[in-house]
Amino acid sequence: MFGLGTTEMLIILVLVMVVFGAGKLPQVGSALGQGLRDFKKGMREEDAPVLEDKSEL
Template identity: 45%
Template sequence: MGGLGTPELLIILAVIILLFGAAKLPELARGSGRALRIFKAETKGLMDDDDEKPVVGSAATTPAEKTQAQLELETRQRDLAARQAELDAEAEKLRRDNPA
């Protein structure tokens, strides 16, 4: 671990306990764990996005495939817009029925 031995690690741990207090250590560890999980998920997502993008000029980027992807995207957008309209109508109905 970079030339850190047991005595050095114990000194670092003692300094951390003195700075944050023993009661704050579990909360600090939890927060650090969450931050690392989020960071890992985001970097994995970025790598997945890079893997999914076709290389320009390759055989996978024919105009027909671009058109198919655009059609799928437009269909999903229409479905989402319809669902949003349904939810807005339901919310408006609830507001009218329950004027608080």
């Protein structure tokens, strides 16, 4: 995943826990997931009119 090994992933996880704290980690994960879902939804909605316009040609 993104060229990161197990060691790098563990280091990132520890840094995130230090910065946000273990108590806020679920909230941070939830907000990140919601942001990704909204981004993907926006990308799909943005592509839909383009695909419809091509069918008219």
